[in-house]
Amino acid sequence: MSAKDRIAALSKFYVSHRPLVQRSLNIAFALYVVHNTYRSISARPTQSPSSDSAKGKGKGKGKGKEKDDGEGVKKAPRVAVDGLFYQRLSNILRIVIPSIRSKEAMLLCMHSSLLIFRTVISLYVAALDGKIVASLVRAQTGAFLLNILKWLLVAIPATWTNSWLSYVQNKLALAYRTRLTNEVMKQYLGDEDDGPRDGKVFYKLANLDDRIKNPDQMITHDIQRFSNHLAAIYANLAKPVLDVILYNYQLSQNVGAEGLVILTVLVQASAALLRALTPPFGAYTALSAQLAGSFRHTHSRLASFAEEIAFFGGEETEKMLVEREYAGIVEHENTVLSRRWWFGCVEEGVVKWLWGSFGLCICAIPVFFRLPGVSSLDLGGRTEGFVTNRRLLLSSSGRYLYSFALHYLIQFFFDADAFGRVLYSYKDLSELAGYTARVSLLLDTMADVRKGKFDKALVSSASTEENAKILRGRGQTLESDEIHFENVPIVTPNGDVLLKSLSFYVKPGQHLLIVGPNGCGKSSLFRILGGLWPVYGGVVRKPPADQFILIPQRPYLSLGTLRDQIIYPHSRADMEARGILDSDLLDILAVVHMEQIVEREGGWDASREWRESLSGGDQQKIAWARLFYHQPKYAVLDEATSLVPTEMEGMMMDHATSLGITLLTVSHRPSLWKYHSMILQYDGQGGYVFTKLDAEKRLALQQEKETLEAKLLDV
Numbered sequence: 001m002s003a004k005d006r007i008a009a010l011s012k013f014y015v016s017h018r019p020l021v022q023r024s025l026n027i028a029f030a031l032y033v034v035h036n037t038y039r040s041i042s043a044r045p046t047q048s049p050s051s052d053s054a055k056g057k058g059k060g061k062g063k064g065k066e067k068d069d070g071e072g073v074k075k076a077p078r079v080a081v082d083g084l085f086y087q088r089l090s091n092i093l094r095i096v097i098p099s100i101r102s103k104e105a106m107l108l109c110m111h112s113s114l115l116i117f118r119t120v121i122s123l124y125v126a127a128l129d130g131k132i133v134a135s136l137v138r139a140q141t142g143a144f145l146l147n148i149l150k151w152l153l154v155a156i157p158a159t160w161t162n163s164w165l166s167y168v169q170n171k172l173a174l175a176y177r178t179r180l181t182n183e184v185m186k187q188y189l190g191d192e193d194d195g196p197r198d199g200k201v202f203y204k205l206a207n208l209d210d211r212i213k214n215p216d217q218m219i220t221h222d223i224q225r226f227s228n229h230l231a232a233i234y235a236n237l238a239k240p241v242l243d244v245i246l247y248n249y250q251l252s253q254n255v256g257a258e259g260l261v262i263l264t265v266l267v268q269a270s271a272a273l274l275r276a277l278t279p280p281f282g283a284y285t286a287l288s289a290q291l292a293g294s295f296r297h298t299h300s301r302l303a304s305f306a307e308e309i310a311f312f313g314g315e316e317t318e319k320m321l322v323e324r325e326y327a328g329i330v331e332h333e334n335t336v337l338s339r340r341w342w343f344g345c346v347e348e349g350v351v352k353w354l355w356g357s358f359g360l361c362i363c364a365i366p367v368f369f370r371l372p373g374v375s376s377l378d379l380g381g382r383t384e385g386f387v388t389n390r391r392l393l394l395s396s397s398g399r400y401l402y403s404f405a406l407h408y409l410i411q412f413f414f415d416a417d418a419f420g421r422v423l424y425s426y427k428d429l430s431e432l433a434g435y436t437a438r439v440s441l442l443l444d445t446m447a448d449v450r451k452g453k454f455d456k457a458l459v460s461s462a463s464t465e466e467n468a469k470i471l472r473g474r475g476q477t478l479e480s481d482e483i484h485f486e487n488v489p490i491v492t493p494n495g496d497v498l499l500k501s502l503s504f505y506v507k508p509g510q511h512l513l514i515v516g517p518n519g520c521g522k523s524s525l526f527r528i529l530g531g532l533w534p535v536y537g538g539v540v541r542k543p544p545a546d547q548f549i550l551i552p553q554r555p556y557l558s559l560g561t562l563r564d565q566i567i568y569p570h571s572r573a574d575m576e577a578r579g580i581l582d583s584d585l586l587d588i589l590a591v592v593h594m595e596q597i598v599e600r601e602g603g604w605d606a607s608r609e610w611r612e613s614l615s616g617g618d619q620q621k622i623a624w625a626r627l628f629y630h631q632p633k634y635a636v637l638d639e640a641t642s643l644v645p646t647e648m649e650g651m652m653m654d655h656a657t658s659l660g661i662t663l664l665t666v667s668h669r670p671s672l673w674k675y676h677s678m679i680l681q682y683d684g685q686g687g688y689v690f691t692k693l694d695a696e697k698r699l700a701l702q703q704e705k706e707t708l709e710a711k712l713l714d715v
């Protein structure tokens, strides 16, 4: 048998068994799709952090900057569409879609139904389009008019669906954002339902941990962007999946399963090129968000400290700082823009034009080749088939359905690493990965901080044997009526051991004066007392947090009315529940000689930025009025009278003690000594003395010391 005969026999065999070959190819294709989809979406093991950072370093400029500027001083979050991303995303999904019966699940369900409905309409429109053109080619007036009528009728559900789709998608984004914001706020500022608010995460995040530089930006901006991307990605992924199913069905109907095989080979080659050229969009997004956060932070500092900066004439320096941040943004955005530009060219060239031509060629198969088992068509029939196929290739949204279809083919045909590597969905996915990394960094850091796990750069002395031992330790905090520190080290968040072991007590009515040089740890003591800093050793006995009030040198004035300043953190309802009226508040203000402020500022409900409209002394007096309103068991006064006259200071101290408030005072003013019975004196070298305070004797000694010093100067 000659070669020619053998080929003829083979093709005869093929033609006679073609339905079987077709079925086998279709089944093999379906199995391949299922297998690769499974591999693509199942998370792969995450690489070790060391290999991550090595990878990150190799990625050039962007990553390097991230390390310098940022959030991730030590560990920049890795951003890629990989197993880690799916792991992070699934953790967040558990928050945003808490159950199958939640509002979000319902919205998602509605969204999916609308997507299916839209695709069904697209199919119908594609077929109708073919019929209209065929009736034109065949010059059939009646059929043409009937089809036009159908066209107009189908427009009603089509427009309705599109409008609903965007409505539901936006609702979904808002619902995700609300869930996430609520969860973050619960962790950040505590939750009343969770018991006492002693997490103080908002403080610890800023002071005890280096990982997050600007949580404000993450909570306000990044969560919103993440939610929008998440809501959009579903449509962007679900639509092509639906479309590829229909497209493949249509394709195998029209050109046979062989068409799929040809397509695969062509697409594989061009997609390999695109895959190699796709820039790391996810990392770009994360870095953009981070740079924008830093820029905003620098500006908000400028606004917050405008007065100080203005007095110092610090405009030039501040301008330089702001410009430096902005230059960083511009540099990064320029890099991204130029990469997006050339990637856009390549993408359009390959997706729209190259794959477009593949599409046209595939559509042409039934026209130029007579497929076995398919009857020959007239001109109208061929036109109808071609127009229908071509319309199917164009999605109703104007994007190329064909591109999507091919895009998904690529994902299925390539190995799982290629999942989401290319094109539209990849860009969307990788941007989502960027925001996912930011949101999970926030959630993970908050969870760590709540557990007492901090990541902070330590001072060099922290590594000495003795200090390292202190840092490894943990102390105990017990509730008690008195304040009692037993062998408690005072350690700053960056591991600087200020005092190795401190012991003192304060009993109700035994006012304590704390003195010592600057930076020796006087205020740090209060931070431990307030539960802000961890206890590294010993035992701290203290009353619950609501029995303390702190008045620092520059007191906090909240956003709100004049009344709110005095009753903070109470609300007006809390105040009324305690049976206190505005007239009682006026009496309190009279104690600090501030009663005229109510009239001056326009009543109790006047609202403004109080920090800017009150003098430093008035701010301190308002803080004292707050103390008299709350009447706690203990008051912590940290240079709280530094800006008020001495006679006023005396009156305030007397009033506080007459209300039964025990004072813990840090002050350099000898005039305050007489109000205290105990003294805790730091020597600034890591030592201290805790003893009874005899104010008269101390004053006499102080005077004697000053006289001797004056004499010494004379000598």
Ligand SMILES: Nc1ncnc2c1ncn2[C@@H]1O[C@H](COP(=O)(O)OP(=O)(O)OP(=O)(O)O)[C@@H](O)[C@H]1O
Binding pocket: 207, 208, 492, 493, 494, 498, 516, 517, 518, 519, 520, 521, 522, 523, 524, 525
């Ligand atoms: N959030 C923080 N992170 C790291 N170190 C801190 C932090 N807050 C304070 N420190 C450091 O702790 C040390 C003690 O600060 P602290 O405020 O207790 O001093 P102080 O005795 O009250 O001084 P002053 O009289 O000047 O107010 C200082 O060296 C300070 O730099």
